[in-house]
Amino acid sequence: MQYKGVLKKMNTENLDTVQYYLDMQTDFINVNQLLHKTIAIKFETYECLSCGLEKEIYRQGFCKSCFFETPNAGDWIMRPELSKAHLGEADRDLEYEKKVQLQPHIVYLANSSNVKVGVTRKTQVPTRWIDQGAHEAIEIVEVPNRYLAGITEVALKEHVADKTNWRKMLKNDIEDEDLTKWQERLRAFIPEEVQEYFIENNKETTINFPVDKYPEKPKSLNILKEGSYSGKLVGVKGQYFIFEDNTVFNVRANEGLVVSITVLD
Known part of the structure; x- marks a missing residue:
């Protein structure tokens, strides 16, 4: 199963364990249901959260011109x-x-x-x-x-x-x-x-987070540099995906990037 869309901060619901939701434009993913599964993340392009144009993201999900113009920044x-x-x-x-x-x-x-x-x-x-x-x-x-x-x-x-x-x-x-x-x-x-x-x-x-295994030495994934990554999802905390190999991915820090997310198993 594959999803594609522009990354935005995950929506959350504070139940007995926090529920995480990722809005991928045409799909709404309950991230908790991806736990224990191997998923692949691939960078596709950019989409500014303000103007919606395919322009390189500068900060906070905005292209450079929008970052200095929009009241949201x-x-x-x-x-x-x-x-x-x-x-x-x-x-x-x-x-x-x-x-x-x-x-x-x-x-x-x-x-x-x-x-x-x-x-x-x-x-x-x-x-x-x-x-x-x-x-x-x-x-x-x-x-x-x-x-x-x-x-x-x-x-x-x-x-x-x-x-x-x-x-x-x-x-x-x-x-x-x-x-x-x-x-x-x-x-x-x-x-x-x-x-x-x-x-x-x-x-x-x-607050209780859906984490099965905490990373001993967290390694931050730079999806722009790496291009793609795959690993077994073992937790979500804050705005981070936590993978079995200690890799962590900050969804909010990558707002404005268009990615594909594929569930491999």
Whole structure:
């Protein structure tokens, strides 16, 4: 069986075990059903996620011109503290920025390779945590816009990490943490104008990933360089395929690439 389409971030569903879905345009694959099967991935061409043209991907699934023009790739996406929609100021497209920035946002703690602080729209909980491969997470602040979440993250990352070590995450080299204690420990460092949005008496969310075997020494697959790869799928975590030979493939990092996926057995 063969599927072909442009890679986009996998959709997820947080059930007893996370369910992963890959939208291949004409097909919708439940990736969990590919576990224990040998699959082949082959690079075919490019397709920008913004303009849809066959142009080399620059970053985040966009061709170079779209990356510097589309509002979906503004600096405030990666740096929420740069959000300006609450001031009525445009970055690239004020109407789009109002729609995204002026809605409830969550500042959270997640444990994927270590405890880290992060920001996401409330509607993206727990999707954001799944994408980062976190096996436990907790909401610590809920604010009405992206800017307030951003300045909170900036303040807290002086006292806790804001990055995930992808190798540790994939190896499952993780210690359980009491995130409620972390939340209380960090409370004093939340900016004064955000203190009223602190979430009292919250509980952790736990996440179970469909992984049979974690890689001892993860090797990242560069499908552009290799052209094609085949291996037995033994797990999915974060946005990574995990193969039996320790090869891992980051689906999200390869957004905008058109690939064929063939189930060999």
